[in-house]
Structures are given as C-alpha cells and as structure tokens.
Amino acid sequence: MTSLTSSLPDELIEKLTEKANKLDLPKDKIVEIALRIYLKQLDIVENRTLEENASLKNAEDGMKAYLDKLEKDII
16 A cells, blocks of 8 residues: 655644544545545546536535535444
C-alpha cells in the first residue's frame, strides 16, 4: 500500500476526527471509503452520454446526497 500525505482544512479534520470516533474507525479508513465512493461516482458520470452528463455538479450533488444517506444509516 502506498502512503499519501495531504493538507486539509482544520474544520474538515475536526469533522473527520468526530466521525472516526463515533464510528470507531481509523480516519484513513473513512477517507479511503469516501474517496472510493467519490471516484466511483465520477466513473459513472464519465461513462454517461454527453446528453446525460449535463455537468459534474450534478454528480457532486448526487454524491452529497448519497454520503448524507450513508452517514444517517451508519449513525
């Protein structure tokens, strides 16, 4: 496994830490899951026809709704 170092805003780190503690998961596992979901959504958008792929914003909005649902289901 390869390591990745990244800088994130303090408020994002705080929220990540809160969720990690609530879910009893390591922060890197939460980031890994979130990134996998996000990249899968991007793949779905890229594979759509040009007509269906109106904008990347639609995918991001869908991702937010999906992650909100996951968070509610987990907690």
